[in-house]
Amino acid sequence: MAFETIHTANAPAAIGTYSQAVRSGDTVYLSGQIPLDPETMELVEGDIDAQIRQVFDNLAAVAEAAGGGLGNIVKLTVYLEDLGHFPRVNEIMAQYFREPYPARAAIGVAALPRAAAVEMDAILVV
Numbered sequence: 001m002a003f004e005t006i007h008t009a010n011a012p013a014a015i016g017t018y019s020q021a022v023r024s025g026d027t028v029y030l031s032g033q034i035p036l037d038p039e040t041m042e043l044v045e046g047d048i049d050a051q052i053r054q055v056f057d058n059l060a061a062v063a064e065a066a067g068g069g070l071g072n073i074v075k076l077t078v079y080l081e082d083l084g085h086f087p088r089v090n091e092i093m094a095q096y097f098r099e100p101y102p103a104r105a106a107i108g109v110a111a112l113p114r115a116a117a118v119e120m121d122a123i124l125v126v
Contacts, residue, residue: 008065011058012036015113020062028066028124032079033058034116048085048117049092055120056096068126073102075123082117083108089118 006021006028014020014031021030035044035054038061044054060070078089086106093101102122112119 006062006066008061010038010061010065012038012041015041021066023066023126026125028063028068028072028126030059030062030066030122030124032119032121033062034113034119036114036116043114043116048088051116051118052085052089052092055118056092059120059122060096063122063124066124066126068124070096071098072124072126073097073122074125076102076104077121078104078106079109079112079119080106080117081109081112085117 001024003022003024005019006023008020011020011033018031021028033055035051036042036058037044037054038058044050063069063072080086083106089106
C-alpha cells in the first residue's frame, strides 16, 4: 500500500523519527502535537489554555497541509499530565470544532515530551 508523508512549516518540525502526518488513501494520521511554537520550536508561554490552543493550531496546520481541516478529524486523542485540565480542553475545543464532533479519548499520562502539559494526535478523512 502506498502512502504519502505530510509536512508543513506552519507546524512544529518533527523532533524525532516520525512524520507530522501520513496519508494512506483518504485517511490521514496526524502525529502527536505538543504546544511548540513552529517558529521557535519552544513551548508556548502561558497557562494551560495557551498550551491547548497551540496544540489545536498545530493540528489545524498539519490538517490543512493534508488538504483538510479540523472538521475532517474523525478521531482525536488527548493526553494530559493533569486530567483536572480536561474541562479546559472541552471549553477550548468548542471554539475550534463544530458538530458533529470527532470521536475522542482523553488519557492521563505521567509525562510528555519537552515537559508539555498536553499532547494530541488525530485521524482525518479527506
